[in-house]
Amino acid sequence: MLDIKTRIEELRKLIQKASYEYYVLDRPTLEDTVYDRLYRELQELENNHPELITTDSPTQRVGEKPATQFNSVRHHIPLYSLENAFNVDELKAWDNRWRRNLPPSNTEERTADVEYVCELKIDGNALALTYEEGILTRGATRGDGLMGEEITQNIRTIRSIPLRLHPEAFGGKIPARVEVRGETFLPLDVFTQINEERLQNHETPFANPRNATAGTLRQLDSRIVDKRKLDFFAYTLHIPGEDDASITNTQWEALELLQNMGFKVNPKMKLCHSLPEVAKYYEDWDTERLNLPYMTDGVVVKINAFKLQEQLGFTQKFPRWAVALKYAAEEAPTVVENISVNVGRTGALTPLAEMRPVQLAGTTVSRATLHNGDRINQLDIRIGDTVIVRKAGEIIPEVLRVLTELRPSGTEPFVMPTHCPVCGQPVVREKDEAVTRCVNASCPAILKGSIEHWVSRDALDIRGMGEKLVHQLVDKEVVHSVADLYELTPEKLCELERMGKKSAEKIVDAISKSKNQPWSRVLYGLGIRHVGSVTAQLLAEKFPCVEELANASRAKIEGIYGIGGEIADSIYQWFRIPSNQTLIERLIIAELQFTTTFTEVANNRDSNQKLAGKTFVITGTLPTLKRDEAKGLIQTAGGKVTDSVSKKTDFLVVGAEAGSKLTKAENLGIAILSEAQLLEMLAE
Ligand code: IVH
16 A cells, blocks of 8 residues: 555656646656556556545546536735836836835935836736645636635646645745736637637637636636646745745746746746836837737736835735736728617717727727717718728727728718617707717617616616616616616516526516615716716715705805816706606605715715726826826826726816817716816815
8 A cells, every 4th residue: 555655656746747847848858658658557546546636636637527606715815906008108107106106215216227027918817826735725716806716626727837836946845825826828829729619619709818718717617628728827926924035035036936836937027127128128029929829918017126016015906016018009901891870878879880800909899989970070981991990908999090092982971860870869969069969868779878877886786687688678668767677577577588587586686675775876877967976976975865966056066076067067957857857756766765874974985095996087288287197196096097088987087188088088978077176076
């Protein structure tokens, strides 16, 4: 028996070493046939002595039994995300910012060159791995950074992730717990192959390797994950409990230690001694990266010294000591096959170019917004035109220009419709507005949009009411107003396509629970133009019941810090419309909350990070603040500043000579702030 145990351990060591050389070092040493023979011998011994099987045995990489579900787990240490920069100027701005954030005593580092580690930003999914006594015991996805999904069984299949850490890395003294973070990804050839298979099986192909990786990690059967050949680069090491500095003092040393522990670390990393050196690395890899067998979307720049990292710490979401330096927008030509017009919740008509699909910035793009009629005229875009489209990161794709020289003969200029494409009623365009709107309060498109907004996360947060269900409810004329949701019964829902009794009951229950949501959310859910969730909170605090707000004069509403004339106007008008008054009455009868409770006020006041969770975009030249200063102020109050306007934007801060961002924000019904209003909001 002792002999068997010794032989098993010997075999495991040999196999582990060979597999490390093959998968991590990419330097195979054993012939395949020899490797197979050793593996089979181990398997046989383990079959005969199942009591000797351990979780870190190479035979345990692929589980026989599929999981039934994945459990949520709390990360031992939260996974932060990174702030983005899109060019060298923004890199410099980041560098100035962290220096300014240093305590005044650090005069030296405020001005001196420091070391930065540049790592390629791999376009995959972050994983958090836990090793106890050197053995892989848990692997989880990033999730929201605090909680992730425990997918250890799937992670075991990744051959470049060691099941057991090399003890030599720690001089034999393995720490009780080690946390390793890194990126799992699909090599591009595997990605292409998966998509080809999906197309053959009439399944929709994955838009990019990141989505394909996420899809793979979510497979319940680890045998399928095993076939997909995921790979992994490690980039972060935490050794909790111990003073990390006793083992490593810098990111560079940590990367080296990770390698010694048996991980694959991206070999393209570079230790830079000045910011210009970082900028050079970023510029060099912009083209070089296209030759790599995996997808990268930028460079992660990290301050090397852990001591300095500690001094800088984190904002709510990001470490101050690192930045993701993303590669710029990608552009490509394609052909416009159709121009359709979409009607949103505010009734705004948004023209969309439907195009022959192109690969852009790692995703397939087939639609781009054309914003409004003015933009269409400006571009003179026509069906059949060849256009240049651009997409950067998560930004909505847009048409940059039309290649008129390639225009086929017989095309006609596109004219915005005079009637709503959904309900057929005439549309209006107000003076000084770029947007054309459908003003028919019972237009199904507006109704769908309003309900989707009502059930959304920041509003009444009704889970299980997806877009498809909302569309069915409106199309089948089951629901004519948000208030009708509260009269739905499981029986009524069961009449819809593909709706079982259980799901119907769940949805009715979720709708009923929304009656406990606070007044501020109800107010936001009403979808009054320019009333975002922060404004709604502010209003709910100042007007603790709906009657007070409904009866308030324009001047009284405008008198609140942070509420401009336009917002006040919009609110005042909204409460003057009879159908809106009826809606409120019905919702009161349905028992929704229309008064502020004491705890709600306290909760709102408690957070000194008053802009937490809010996303801002700044455009144009502000009267007194520099762009960076405004950005800094917003970030200090917990807000996030991004570069382009999207549905996720809460506020657009507008200065002189604002361009297309303003139009886009108006189209999306996003609240617009002047510099003065922003300052008021912060000062309160
Ligand atoms: S460091 C606090 N390093 O990018 C440190 N992240 O935009 C946070 N990523 O969630 C992460 N390559 O999924 C880091 N070399 C690298 C990375 C990297 C890719 C991903 C990671 C992270 C996201 C942040």
